[in-house]
Amino acid sequence: MEMRQVLCDTMKELMEKHENIIFMDADLAEANGTMPLRKIFKERAFDVGISEQNMASMAGGMSAYGMNPYICTFTAFASRRICDQIAISLAYAKQSVKIIATDAGIAAETNGGTHMSFEDIAVLRSIPGLVIIDVVDEVQLREVLLNTVDYKGVVYIRMPRKEVPRVHGEDYKYDMLKADVLKEGEDVTIFSTGLMTNAALEASKILESKGINAEVISIPTIKPLDEETIIKSLAKTKKAVIIENHNVMGGLYSAIAEVSCRKCPTLMRSLGVLNHVGEVGGMKFLAKKYGMTAEDIARECTELVK
Structure with a gap:
């Protein structure tokens, strides 16, 4: 199964359970496989357009009012383009936001150099308070999403969006603090x-x-x-x-x-x-x-x- 399908299915499960979850895309819902969320949760899943910095700032504001926002775009735009917003509007402001960064590194493939981020971990690792996760496969992605939903703080999840070899069995359990x-x-x-x-x-x-x-x-x-x-x-x-x-x-x-x-x-x-x-x-x-x-x-x- 493609990673983006697991992303969509797991977010649907979480949004059915938690009414305060907001999911935002930056004009990439079709590419990232999350378009179905907009049809199911019309008031909680929406597109902000090609406006990633605004999306991050909106997420910070929503978190300040008790919502649990998830923002989703390609890795290059989820890191270097919104670095200042992550540092100030999210981390410095002590907000709780999950950043879903797809097409990490060479997984961007034919999208090319402008959409291929090799520096996102380096950029974000220096910002205090962030959790940075690099997902291995579909089993781990689901586990990561389920286990970080209640985390208070900024979580950055980088992932491929298409199908990748499965490493973990169905019995795998993710622990944020363990390799x-x-x-x-x-x-x-x-x-x-x-x-x-x-x-x-x-x-x-x-x-x-x-x-x-x-x-x-x-x-x-x-x-x-x-x-x-x-x-x-x-x-x-x-x-x-x-x-x-x-x-x-x-x-x-x-x-x-x-x-x-x-x-x-x-x-x-x-x-x-x-x-x-x-x-x-x-x-x-x-x-x-x-x-x-x-x-x-x-x-x-x-x-x-x-």
Whole structure:
């Protein structure tokens, strides 16, 4: 099932249960699959047009009056375009708003460079009080939406909008404060987030054929970070490769490196986008171009172990 269908279905479920939920789109309801919400909840789901900054400010005002607003647009517009509104109208004002950011990183594909955000986590991670979540698959998306509905504060949820490989089973439970140890190992740790988690698991299979036992840890919540799980793994393997669908500067690699420097200095390598803007292309093409494939991960792990 496509991620946008899960988004719409889960929001419908939440809006039926919580009458204070407001859902706003910025002229992308068709693309993001949320148009049905407008037909069902005519007074609580609406389009603000191509006016993302206004949408964020409206959400802050609605939150101040006891509503529970969700705003939804492409990742590029949900982060860098509304950064000031997030910092002042939402975080500084201590409002409770959920930001749904779709088409994260290379998932933007043929929408091209202007719609492809590799810097959103880096931009927003420095703003106090934000929760930042990078969703892996449809199972996790539903869990994240259900478990953050009552959260008091700003939650930023980045996600692909189309179909992606499923990583988690139906019994998966999301915990905002915990990373997910998907595979235990002792030779090297692969830390992943979001779209790259499936590639991390595939890389671990390649490494097994080479006699290397990799630990794979998925980190859905980049802020606040589960430092305990990270440090425990680093202390065990003493080597780590971090893979992310984001610029390697300011994202997951930077967050883990900060923890490592303070508490457990470790040999570490990063895989992701390095000093490059987005461009037009399918996900497979872009992953290969930016060195984010399972083979790339396995190669870096092998070299690090040697």
